[in-house]
Amino acid sequence: MLVQRPAAPPRTSRSQQVDPDEDAATGDHQAQVIVVGAGPAGSAAALHLARSGVDVLLLEKGTFPRDKVCGDGLTPRGVQQLVRMGVDIDAPGWMRTKGMRWVCEGRQVHIDWPSSGAHPDFGLTRSRHDFDDVLVRQAVAAGARLCMETKATGPLTDRAGRITGVNSVAGADKRPRKYHAPVVIAADGASARTALAMGLERDPGKPIATAARRYYRSGARTHDPYLELWADLVCSRTARDLPGYGWIFPLGDGRVNVGLGALPHRGHGTVDLRATMDRWLTRMPSHWGLREENADSPLLSAALPMGFNRTPQYRRGLLLVGDSGGMVSPWSGEGIVQAMEAGEVAAETVALALHRPSGPGRERALHQYASEVNRRWGRYYRLGNTVADLVFARYGYRPLLNRRVMASPTLVRTLARLLTHGTDAPADDLIDSVVRGVVRMVPAPSRRARALDALRR
Numbered sequence: 001m002l003v004q005r006p007a008a009p010p011r012t013s014r015s016q017q018v019d020p021d022e023d024a025a026t027g028d029h030q031a032q033v034i035v036v037g038a039g040p041a042g043s044a045a046a047l048h049l050a051r052s053g054v055d056v057l058l059l060e061k062g063t064f065p066r067d068k069v070c071g072d073g074l075t076p077r078g079v080q081q082l083v084r085m086g087v088d089i090d091a092p093g094w095m096r097t098k099g100m101r102w103v104c105e106g107r108q109v110h111i112d113w114p115s116s117g118a119h120p121d122f123g124l125t126r127s128r129h130d131f132d133d134v135l136v137r138q139a140v141a142a143g144a145r146l147c148m149e150t151k152a153t154g155p156l157t158d159r160a161g162r163i164t165g166v167n168s169v170a171g172a173d174k175r176p177r178k179y180h181a182p183v184v185i186a187a188d189g190a191s192a193r194t195a196l197a198m199g200l201e202r203d204p205g206k207p208i209a210t211a212a213r214r215y216y217r218s219g220a221r222t223h224d225p226y227l228e229l230w231a232d233l234v235c236s237r238t239a240r241d242l243p244g245y246g247w248i249f250p251l252g253d254g255r256v257n258v259g260l261g262a263l264p265h266r267g268h269g270t271v272d273l274r275a276t277m278d279r280w281l282t283r284m285p286s287h288w289g290l291r292e293e294n295a296d297s298p299l300l301s302a303a304l305p306m307g308f309n310r311t312p313q314y315r316r317g318l319l320l321v322g323d324s325g326g327m328v329s330p331w332s333g334e335g336i337v338q339a340m341e342a343g344e345v346a347a348e349t350v351a352l353a354l355h356r357p358s359g360p361g362r363e364r365a366l367h368q369y370a371s372e373v374n375r376r377w378g379r380y381y382r383l384g385n386t387v388a389d390l391v392f393a394r395y396g397y398r399p400l401l402n403r404r405v406m407a408s409p410t411l412v413r414t415l416a417r418l419l420t421h422g423t424d425a426p427a428d429d430l431i432d433s434v435v436r437g438v439v440r441m442v443p444a445p446s447r448r449a450r451a452l453d454a455l456r457r
């Protein structure tokens with residue numbers, strides 16, 4: 001296990017690696033905030049906390065770089081977060097995209113990312129093998145202390161049940177170690193072990209999809225400037241529409257990321273992703289090279305916890321960020337940008353709360369995190385959960401992206417904005433106003449309902 005900490009000063013200098021046992025002697029098992037998990041959520045939270053001058057300890061069970069099952073695609077909103085984190089997106093390794101291409105029923109339509117100015121007018125792709133490594137280095141350069149190969153095994157709590165740190169095992173020999181902090185951020189992904197151990201169960205009424213991806217070498221597709229989505233995939237076993245969609249995302253390094261995601265189908269249960277993918281690949285032109293002999297990885301799958309399926313997002317000193325809080329969009333399956341944005345919101349909330357003495361005042365300030373993520377995404381996710389349940393899980397994406405819809409450029413642009421959460425206040429154009437108007441009509445969960453929900457759990 002290694003602890004990485006920034007050489008000081010200046011804060012942006014290269015990180016040093018320090019023996020953790022020396023750290024124990026100097027009392028570095030104590031911090032103002034512990035972040036569990038160094039994916040996009042954890043690195044974003046740690047980076048923004050460190051920038052605010054907070055002493056933050058980032059615990060990661062793996063060693064980086066490492067693979068993470070993902071589609072590797074970022075919409076402009078995600079690019080914006082990277083820029084806010086100071087990531088050099090002009091460095092080699094990033095592939096820019098112009099927009100999306102939707103394919104359905106033999107038709108295709110191109111939707112360029114909006115150029116209005118609210119967000120960058122391009123998206124990015126990068127394999128998670130590199131991506132997460134870039135982000136965690138950025139967090140360390142900002143001042144976060146990083147402990148690799150350190151797996152949090154359970155919360156430490158006080159008599160009142162408030163989290164005061166985590167137990168962990170470190171290194172190949174699994175040395176037990178305790179870390180202490182008055183605030184802990186759970187960014188440990190879909191497994192959400194820290195949240196579960198604090199009694200925060202998943203809401204079974206909210207959607208959880210499964211997605212699988214595989215890398216292929218494809219000279220024909222690797223520099224495609226569009227993220228390609230297929231809406232008319234058919235399940236292998238039932239020959240019914242896939243309750244999800246397929247994607248081909250260019251990586252610009254000779255490879256493409258090909259995958260598909262699906263909700264459990266209302267009519268016929270779990271989807272066989274491997275067989276469905278095989279069937280889909282036979283539809284691809286042979287010159288794209290998406291064949292077994294060009295495969296560059298196994299087909300791997302993972303869960304997508306969606307639509308705030310674990311709440312409340314704050315309880316007893318613990319904040320849930322990213323997949324651990326079920327923050328994947330029920331509209332699109334995107335989760336990286338939500339993870340990074342929520343990481344920033346969590347960091348800001350905690351940095352402000354730490355200026356108050358511990359007690360009810362600080363507690364009220366920490367509760368603001370749940371209020372803020374609900375203000376940002378509550379209505380949009382509520383509507384998305386309903387659409388996922390009534391439309392995507394029964395009929396897939398074909399009802400939204402069929403021939404008739406594709407024939408209308410305005411409808412297509414509106415849908416694209418809705419699916420990728422590409423609108424913000426203030427509205428940029430008429431499409432923004434319409435999308436925002438629709439989302440605003442969704443009733444927000446009342447404070448009372450949220451409080452009851454929190455008590456119930």
Ligand SMILES: Cc1cc2nc3c(=O)[nH]c(=O)nc-3n(C[C@H](O)[C@H](O)[C@H](O)COP(=O)(O)OP(=O)(O)OC[C@H]3O[C@@H](n4cnc5c(N)ncnc54)[C@H](O)[C@@H]3O)c2cc1C
Pocket residue numbers: 036037038039040041042059060061062068069070071072073074150151152153187188189190191193211212213259301302303304321322323324328333334335336337339
């Ligand atoms: C097949 C697939 C395709 C996807 N495609 C896209 C896409 O194209 N675009 C997009 O935006 N989203 C996509 N997603 C969703 C996206 O991958 C996730 O939403 C995102 O990774 C969430 O980030 P996170 O930081 O919350 O969690 P993770 O990225 O899962 O990071 C969690 C980290 O915590 C660490 N950890 C776990 N447990 C512990 C522990 N006990 N102690 C210490 N460390 C721990 C893990 O090692 C990991 O590094 C896809 C998901 C899947 C499955």
